[in-house]
Amino acid sequence: MEIRPILATLHKHKLTAILLTLQVAFTCAIVCNVAFMIIHRAQRVSIRTGIAENQLSVIRVEGTRQGANPQAQHAEDLGALRAIPGVESVVATDGSLPLSQNSSFYGVCPTQQALERAMQVQSLGAACVQPGVYVGSPGLIATLGLDLVDGRDFRADEFVQDDDPPVAIISQALAQRLYPGQNPLGKELYTGAKNPIRVIGVVKTLLAARLRTPGTDDYTMIYPQLPGGRMSALVYYVLRSAPQDRERVLKAARATLLKVDPSRIVGKGQTYSQIRARYFQRDTTMIGLLIASALGLLFVTALGITGLANFWVQQRTRSIGIRRALGATRGNILHYFQTENFLIVTGGVVLGVVLAIGLNLLLMKHYELPRLPLWYLPIGAVVLWLLGQLAVLSPALRASNVPPVVATRSV
Numbered sequence: 001m002e003i004r005p006i007l008a009t010l011h012k013h014k015l016t017a018i019l020l021t022l023q024v025a026f027t028c029a030i031v032c033n034v035a036f037m038i039i040h041r042a043q044r045v046s047i048r049t050g051i052a053e054n055q056l057s058v059i060r061v062e063g064t065r066q067g068a069n070p071q072a073q074h075a076e077d078l079g080a081l082r083a084i085p086g087v088e089s090v091v092a093t094d095g096s097l098p099l100s101q102n103s104s105f106y107g108v109c110p111t112q113q114a115l116e117r118a119m120q121v122q123s124l125g126a127a128c129v130q131p132g133v134y135v136g137s138p139g140l141i142a143t144l145g146l147d148l149v150d151g152r153d154f155r156a157d158e159f160v161q162d163d164d165p166p167v168a169i170i171s172q173a174l175a176q177r178l179y180p181g182q183n184p185l186g187k188e189l190y191t192g193a194k195n196p197i198r199v200i201g202v203v204k205t206l207l208a209a210r211l212r213t214p215g216t217d218d219y220t221m222i223y224p225q226l227p228g229g230r231m232s233a234l235v236y237y238v239l240r241s242a243p244q245d246r247e248r249v250l251k252a253a254r255a256t257l258l259k260v261d262p263s264r265i266v267g268k269g270q271t272y273s274q275i276r277a278r279y280f281q282r283d284t285t286m287i288g289l290l291i292a293s294a295l296g297l298l299f300v301t302a303l304g305i306t307g308l309a310n311f312w313v314q315q316r317t318r319s320i321g322i323r324r325a326l327g328a329t330r331g332n333i334l335h336y337f338q339t340e341n342f343l344i345v346t347g348g349v350v351l352g353v354v355l356a357i358g359l360n361l362l363l364m365k366h367y368e369l370p371r372l373p374l375w376y377l378p379i380g381a382v383v384l385w386l387l388g389q390l391a392v393l394s395p396a397l398r399a400s401n402v403p404p405v406v407a408t409r410s411v
Helices: 004-012 014-045 070-082 113-120 138-142 172-178 241-258 272-277 282-314 317-325 332-367 374-399 406-408
Strands: 056-061 089-093 132-135 148-151 166-173 199-203 220-223 236-238
Touching: 004 014, 004 332, 014 282, 014 332, 014 374, 056 241, 056 272, 070 089, 070 236, 070 241, 089 138, 138 236, 166 172, 172 199, 172 220, 236 241, 272 282, 282 317, 282 332, 282 374, 317 332, 317 406, 332 374
Parallel strands: 132 220, 166 199
Antiparallel strands: 056 236, 089 236, 148 199, 166 220
């Protein structure tokens, strides 16, 4: 199709064409960045924790009796909880679980020299890291459903109360960070404690209790340390059961714990799915808002294209009739409006790509958003081209149906 007549027509209505081009450009810039933000947050929400999420429940217990022995109480509670039908395993923890926000982080170095350098400059530097630390009673690995890919689980004689643990199990990501290309088993971790801690096992994935920096969120380690020590009366029991039994197990666990000691404060408990949903509540809300914003913007743009096309069809009815009388087919008229729309949208897309990059740089500076991958831009362009063609289709079909005789009567 000859484009020059279309360009000449657009030149006559340049203000309207420029406004529509700008609308498409802003839509392209905003939708590309919004789509990137949606996918970025969706990836964060779907991050793997490494534990058996759909089988776990947690219940919080706080003792009130003076002079009670917390460890003896924990042992009695664990025995009673294991007797509940449907409970596969149960452990006592300090409340730290992936995404629980109840976290402990320790500076860890792979060598004594690295630790001394870090202490001199009061910074972990390049050699040391600050992983999240989990503690729990015997059976923690199995109860959480962690995948122990190397080494062994803790022995009963390795568990401590208020002392520094002699051994640790670390995540695969932390092992690769501290000992790249080496076998981490038998290596020693330096934390500033009296003695170094020996690595005896590696789990495949274990997410931290609180997400901090992408790429370091699965730097974690597990200590064979009983929660609470001798003095603390606060403990969290993690129960593993079939997914469909979790609510029933929680109710039974609360009743059991109150039966063991009615003077204590026993929480209602929650499934791990609820813990995860609460952690990402703001993200899921934001995803919904971003999707609604993007769809609203696309709808308004489509409405603008359709409205302008309808106006132009009405305004050009006479010229359309003349073209039909001179031999133009319905397809020629249809393609004319589609090409005209394609040219306007293409102009908006070219400008929108530049605006999208600029907007992303602005978001990176003020909101720490990652750089927009360039492949979002051609996808955004295709979406807007398709949207433009769909929006103009109805007015273009109406124009193609203008009979030559109507144009003749209007001359």
